[in-house]
Amino acid sequence: MKQELRRVLLQQRQALTPEQRAQHDRALGQRLIEWCERHPVACLGVYWPIRGEPDLQDAFAELARRGVPLALPIVTGRDMPLAFAAWKPDDALEEGAMKVPVPQSPHRLVTPDALLIPCVGFNRARLRLGYGGGFYDRTLARQPRPLAIGVAYQCTLVEFEGDAHDIALDAVLTEEQIF
Numbered sequence: 001m002k003q004e005l006r007r008v009l010l011q012q013r014q015a016l017t018p019e020q021r022a023q024h025d026r027a028l029g030q031r032l033i034e035w036c037e038r039h040p041v042a043c044l045g046v047y048w049p050i051r052g053e054p055d056l057q058d059a060f061a062e063l064a065r066r067g068v069p070l071a072l073p074i075v076t077g078r079d080m081p082l083a084f085a086a087w088k089p090d091d092a093l094e095e096g097a098m099k100v101p102v103p104q105s106p107h108r109l110v111t112p113d114a115l116l117i118p119c120v121g122f123n124r125a126r127l128r129l130g131y132g133g134g135f136y137d138r139t140l141a142r143q144p145r146p147l148a149i150g151v152a153y154q155c156t157l158v159e160f161e162g163d164a165h166d167i168a169l170d171a172v173l174t175e176e177q178i179f
Helices: 002-014 018-038 057-065 135-141
Strands: 070-074 083-087 093-095 101-103 114-118 147-151 171-173
Touching (some): 018 057, 057 070, 070 101, 114 135
């Protein structure tokens, strides 16, 4: 069921035109900046966009300019939670595990108090449908738990039943609203 739902949602996301995607990304970036103004954080874990995820690099650059420390996730092992490396938008990157860019080694590991988490889909209960690897689930299971802020396009809002291990996000940002 979830595998089929992922496939459909990824197709929906890929079907957005470049113009729609750019417009949505600008609106999402502005919503993120506004969220950060209302909820100051000591360090924000962000993500490098892959597979058609919302590209918020312009917003990340603006947040860094405003002095918000940022970090990118690093996969440290197949069944491990994510680690986070300090990152600035002009830092050099290298290919990490699963071919996702990470800050060049050596990494300065940090512990973000809030994470931006890209969603393949989400529901009104703020449960996230990801790619199925469980990296963010394991990361959110640690204590103290960081704030978990989902990032998704509105078109990926869909109703589905959560599993026992699913952890509700604290909020989900879309180009249209905050859940």
